[in-house]
Amino acid sequence: MGDGNLDALLSAIPLPVLVIDSTERIIAANPQALTLIGQQARGRNYVTMLRQPALLDAIEATLSDGIARTTRYLGNDGAKDTTFRVSCRAVPGMGDGGAGSAVLSFEDMTDVEQAGQMRRDFVANVSHELRTPLTALLGFIETLRGPAREDKAAAARFLDIMQDEAARMNRLVGDLMSLNRVEGDERVRPTATVVLNDVLSSTQRSLRHLADEAGVTFVPEYPDQPVRLIGDADQLRQVFTNLVENAIKYGGSGGRVTLRLTVSAREPALRAPGARVEIVDHGPGIDPVHLPRLTERFYRADDHRSSALGGTGLGLAIVKHIINRHRGRLRVESTLGQGATFTVILPVQESLD
Numbered sequence: 301m302g303d304g305n306l307d308a309l310l311s312a313i314p315l316p317v318l319v320i321d322s323t324e325r326i327i328a329a330n331p332q333a334l335t336l337i338g339q340q341a342r343g344r345n346y347v348t349m350l351r352q353p354a355l356l357d358a359i360e361a362t363l364s365d366g367i368a369r370t371t372r373y374l375g376n377d378g379a380k381d382t383t384f385r386v387s388c389r390a391v392p393g394m395g396d397g398g399a400g401s402a403v404l405s406f407e408d409m410t411d412v413e414q415a416g417q418m419r420r421d422f423v424a425n426v427s428h429e430l431r432t433p434l435t436a437l438l439g440f441i442e443t444l445r446g447p448a449r450e451d452k453a454a455a456a457r458f459l460d461i462m463q464d465e466a467a468r469m470n471r472l473v474g475d476l477m478s479l480n481r482v483e484g485d486e487r488v489r490p491t492a493t494v495v496l497n498d499v500l501s502s503t504q505r506s507l508r509h510l511a512d513e514a515g516v517t518f519v520p521e522y523p524d525q526p527v528r529l530i531g532d533a534d535q536l537r538q539v540f541t542n543l544v545e546n547a548i549k550y551g552g553s554g555g556r557v558t559l560r561l562t563v564s565a566r567e568p569a570l571r572a573p574g575a576r577v578e579i580v581d582h583g584p585g586i587d588p589v590h591l592p593r594l595t596e597r598f599y600r601a602d603d604h605r606s607s608a609l610g611g612t613g614l615g616l617a618i619v620k621h622i623i624n625r626h627r628g629r630l631r632v633e634s635t636l637g638q639g640a641t642f643t644v645i646l647p648v649q650e651s652l653d
């Protein structure tokens with residue numbers, strides 16, 4: 301087969317593929333391979349085009365002994381670093397003089413590597429979050445067994461702290477399970493009809509105690525007519541509970557938290573009819589640098605303060621997944637010193653009006 305035919309054959313393969321003959325020249329390559337290693341690769345010596353020692357060693361060895369090898373190639377597509385698994389296989393009797401050639405095919409592993417990295421980060425984060433309360437618990441147990449053995453007052457105090465720390469671990473595990481569940485059914489559309497006014501007023505009822513303790517008054521602004529949509533009432537309650545709880549915990553110094561519900565026949569964010577729930581506080585607000593990352597797992601804008609308040613940093617990650625499941629949007633706006641507004645936009649069906 302001539303080199304031209306070979307190119308035509310390779311261009312029908314969706315992966316980057318190239319052929320190196322026994323004289324070490326690249327005799328054929330498909331467009332994907334040229335994009336990856338350089339447009340001038342055809343006819344060149346492979347060593348000048350492929351410059352990565354592990355890959356060069358593999359090619360050299362395969363050309364000389366005919367045994368297949370697998371190695372890695374690190375690229376960059378202009379936007380990000382990429383990782384390829386390269387398979388290097390011998391093809392006897394091709395190229396000049398019928399001597400052995402090698403065929404290289406590149407498999408893009410970037411997404412797989414990235415998923416692996418995310419999993420490792422997640423495990424590291426969970427371990428770190430659990431270690432802090434566990435270390436505290438172990439320390440107090442030791443103290444109760446030793447120095448504080450006969451000290452009733454100290455023991456009572458330590459047991460209180462131990463209970464808080466254990467409760468914190470319990471919350472973390474609960475949040476992790478919740479996150480797991482909502483991630484699992486993100487693709488399953490909800491089917492029940494939900495009245496948003498009711499979900500909001502029940503959220504308000506369940507958080508009244510927390511609000512009272514923080515000196516926060518709720519300002520509900522709901523329309524008189526019920527706002528119905530297709531959704532999962534428990535999950536939506538979980539969304540508003542976390543947003544209102546955050547408004548109380550982090551923005552409570554502003555004294556008021558507004559829960560506003562509005563509907564629109566044409567919601568710009570959805571290009572369709574939609575309901576908007578705005579949770580507005582008048583506390584310290586959130587520095588804009590934090591806004592893009594706020595819904596990441598374990599992300600806390602003010603790490604110290606949030607941990608002190610018992611936050612795990614998973615609340616908004618759960619919120620985000622639930623809103624995605626409902627094909628909605630989450631918007632966060634904040635001006636430092638003036639508070640924060642979290643807006644949940646959800647599609648409503650016209651036929652339900």
Ligand SMILES: Nc1ncnc2c1ncn2[C@@H]1O[C@H](COP(=O)(O)OP(=O)(O)OP(=O)(O)O)[C@@H](O)[C@H]1O
Pocket residue numbers: 475542546547550551581583584585586594595599600601602603606607610611612613614615616617640
């Ligand atoms: N209304 C708000 N005002 C100021 N900062 C906020 C507000 N809401 C959220 N934040 C910041 O965003 C961070 C992430 O919130 P998120 O609800 O995800 O976690 P959390 O409240 O720390 O923990 P969890 O909700 O799991 O108990 C918080 O730690 C806080 O720093």
Ligand SMILES: [Mg+2]
Pocket residue numbers: 542545546611615616
């Ligand atoms: Mg929260």
